[in-house]
Amino acid sequence: MREVCVITGGGSGMGLAAARCMPKEKIIVLSGRTVQKLEKAVKELEALGYEAHPFACDTSKRESVxxxxxxxASLGNVRNVINAAGLSPAMAKPEQLLRVNALGTVNVNQEFSKVMRPGSVIVDVSSNSAYVLPDFMVGKASLRxxxxxxxxxxxxxxxxxxxxxxxYQKSGLAYALSKKFVCKYAQMCAFAYGEKGIRVVSLSPGLIATDMGNLEAGEGGKMLQFTAEQRMGTPEELGYALATLADxxxxxxxxxDVLADGGATYGKKFGKSKVH
Ligand SMILES: NC(=O)c1ccc[n+]([C@@H]2O[C@H](COP(=O)([O-])OP(=O)(O)OC[C@H]3O[C@@H](n4cnc5c(N)ncnc54)[C@H](OP(=O)(O)O)[C@@H]3O)[C@@H](O)[C@H]2O)c1
Structure with missing residues (x-):
């Protein structure tokens, strides 16, 4: 039976970059809301020698997921799920951010864990914005x-x-809350699905030069001074990190949670000069 890798938000950015790092033996399913974007991405992967399929899906809608x-599951053994679908503060109001980033993760993890077998993995994409909030703001009661x-x-x-x-600040808080939720929910799922042999891990990028990252470069750019190399990450670097976690x-x-933010969170917390 062929192995299947599903990438939500796979039509662009780091999700698509992750697809390019997956082994070519796997069938790739790219999902997102915009069909044209998915079809273009699928063509690109096919030209590289992949078997890839588009699937239109809004992760905030349970039935769609x-x-x-x-x-x-009808294509083969769903071995890898990379859940990169998400919206940022400049793209949406607080309600949509909570529905897509937080509840979308619940939908993806719950529905895919029903069809996944031992030896499979879910990688949920969070953000280093999760690290600006104290843990208690998203407690166990909120996860449940x-x-x-x-x-x-x-x-x-x-x-x-x-x-x-x-x-913008309201959306910024909703984004940070939704991404804090992703880290903690992925952790909870790791223990809930561990018995089934499904591994769950999350990845928190810093500012990455994707469509979304470029849109957030004004506000998000303030963190760049705290990165070790004073730069944004590239979609390719994050795609590789995602594919590695999914390996x-x-x-x-x-x-x-794996924090892939060029050092920004710790540079800000401790002061770059004190870190080295
Ligand atoms: N770039 C950064 O600086 C940065 C930093 C930290 C975290 N992140 C996170 O990294 C992930 C990937 O983002 P990216 O930077 O690669 O940006 P991107 O290129 O905008 O990718 C996000 C993808 O998610 C899809 N999407 C949005 N809402 C969706 C929904 N409701 N259902 C299904 N798909 C949806 C989008 O396609 P459609 O619009 O067609 O649905 C898009 O292809 C996101 O979760 C983001 O929050 C990004």
Whole structure:
């Protein structure tokens, strides 16, 4: 049976870059909301010698994700899921950020864990924005609420965001909360799915020169001074990092977040001069 690698948000950016790093024996499924973008990306992969398929899916919609998981399983053994679908503060209002980034991750992890077998892996993409918030802001109760009462989860975090002045700032807080959620939810899933042999890990990029990263370069660019090399990351670097985490040979890397931000978080926290 052929192995299948599903990449949400795979039509562009680091998701597409990750696809280019996957072994060519795997069938690649690229998903996102914009069909033309997916078709273009699939053609690009086919030209490189991959078998790739587009699948239109909005990860914030449970039914849409369920169909994608069933479709992927009909193609073969779903071995790798890279969940790179996401929106940033400049792209969406707080509610959509919570629905896509946070609840989308619940939908993907839950629906794919139903069709995945032992030896498979889910990599959820978070952000180094998760590290600006203290852990208690997204506690265990919020993780459970997102599964059991998603509307209540959205209402609770929207109330919090409404306390912050400024539209961009409200979205910024919603983004950070949603990405903190991704790290902690992926960790919870690692232990929930461990018995089934499904490994779960998350990756938190810093500012990366994708369409999204370029859009956020004004505000996000303030962090670049704290990176070791004073630069943005490239989609190719992050694509490689994602593919590495999704590689079966990394089988003991589980239940953690991997911070791939060029050193920005620690450079800011401790001061670059004190770090070296
Ligand atoms: N670039 C950065 O600086 C940066 C930093 C930290 C974290 N991240 C995270 O990295 C991930 C990848 O982003 P990127 O930088 O590669 O940007 P990107 O090129 O904009 O990729 C994001 C992809 O997600 C898809 N998407 C958005 N909403 C979706 C939804 N509801 N359902 C399904 N797909 C959806 C988009 O396609 P459609 O619009 O066609 O659906 C797009 O192809 C995101 O989760 C992002 O939050 C990025």
């Amino acid at each position: 369920r169909k994608m998981a069933e479709y992927a 609420r997102a599964e059991q009462d998603p509307e209540g989860f959205v209402r609770k975090f929207l109330r919090l965001c409404s306390l912050v002045p400024g539209e 079966e040979r990394n089988g003991y890397l589980c239940g953690v």
